[in-house]
Amino acid sequence: xxxxxxxxxxxxxxxxxxxxxxxxxxxxxxxxxxxxxxxxxxxxxxxxxxxxxxxxxxxxxxxxxxxxxxxxxxxxxxxxxxxxxxxxxxxxxxxxxxxxxxxxxxxxxxxxxxxxxxxxxxxxxxxxxxxxxxxxxxxxxxxxxxxxxxxxxxxxxxxxxxxxxxxxxxxxxxxxxxxxxxxxxxxxxxxxxxxxxxxxxxxxxxxxxxxxxxxxxxxxxxxxxxxxxxxxxxxxxxxxxxxxxxxxxxxxxxxxxxxxxxxxxxxxxxxxxxxxxxxxxxxxxxxxxxxxxxx
Numbered sequence: 001x002x003x004x005x006x007x008x009x010x011x012x013x014x015x016x017x018x019x020x021x022x023x024x025x026x027x028x029x030x031x032x033x034x035x036x037x038x039x040x041x042x043x044x045x046x047x048x049x050x051x052x053x054x055x056x057x058x059x060x061x062x063x064x065x066x067x068x069x070x071x072x073x074x075x076x077x078x079x080x081x082x083x084x085x086x087x088x089x090x091x092x093x094x095x096x097x098x099x100x101x102x103x104x105x106x107x108x109x110x111x112x113x114x115x116x117x118x119x120x121x122x123x124x125x126x127x128x129x130x131x132x133x134x135x136x137x138x139x140x141x142x143x144x145x146x147x148x149x150x151x152x153x154x155x156x157x158x159x160x161x162x163x164x165x166x167x168x169x170x171x172x173x174x175x176x177x178x179x180x181x182x183x184x185x186x187x188x189x190x191x192x193x194x195x196x197x198x199x200x201x202x203x204x205x206x207x208x209x210x211x212x213x214x215x216x217x218x219x220x221x222x223x224x225x226x227x228x229x230x231x232x233x234x235x236x237x238x239x240x241x242x243x244x245x246x247x248x249x250x251x252x253x254x255x256x257x258x259x260x261x262x263x264x265x266x267x268x269x270x271x272x273x274x275x276x277x278x279x280x281x282x283x284x285x286x287x288x289x290x291x292x293x294x295x
Contacts, residue, residue: 045242054247068224076207079145087153112151120144125216137218149206156198160191200263204256
């Protein structure tokens with residue numbers, strides 16, 4: 001049996017057109033990059049002494065960027081862990097057989113998916129103090145990230161769980177497994193593998209959204225870059241503005257690339273792990289009896 005394909009295999013002419021289009025696109029990108037470099041050189045933005053400030057400890061720039069990077073990673077890491085756990089619980093709740101649990105989970109998910117993240121952060125930081133609760137900037141930012149992203153992650157988890165063939169569930173119930181065991185040992189490991197690219201994409205969004213802490217005074221990476229610009233501005237004008245913001249942007253890119261690389265590593269490891277692939281020794285007998293094909 002041949003594997004289904006989503007499109008026809010291109011022929012010689014189609015491959016030639018693809019190569020021509022790829023070459024043209026590459027040349028266009030290189031031309032745009034050259035134009036940008038020429039304009040930057042014309043504005044003296046590529047001079048070595050301007051970039052040296054990023055590595056000179058006497059200026060305080062590397063220390064500030066390092067400190068704010070740690071603060072950004074801290075709030076992002078806490079937000080990722082809590083949002084993932086809460087999102088998983090919400091997904092299970094929305095798939096529950098109990099109506100009230102399902103209704104409460106659905107209400108939470110739909111509400112926080114609809115409210116902009118910035119509004120949630122503002123509500124935690126500026127509205128709660130009126131009722132006697134005064135969260136710090138870290139708590140308000142982390143809380144906003146968790147409330148919003150857990151709702152989004154819950155739908156990702158739910159879609160992944162529902163994508164597993166029903167035969168998997170029926171085979172597990174057929175050999176006497178409880179519902180909790182079916183969810184944790186059969187469905188979730190397979191669903192996680194399928195959802196991993198989308199999960200990583202959402203966690204990358206969470207990491208970038210941590211820059212909204214700038215609005216409530218949390219001293220994260222973007223806020224640190226802005227403070228450096230304000231510090232150098234009175235002394236040197238806008239001589240280092242471009243370099244500092246580029247450095248902050250590159251740090252975000254490097255962190256996101258590392259996160260994606262880690263996710264690909266985990267995905268490769270789970271493919272070689274029978275349990276993570278959703279296989280249980282007890283289910284092999286069910287497979288042989290026709291209880292459902294496990295992959």
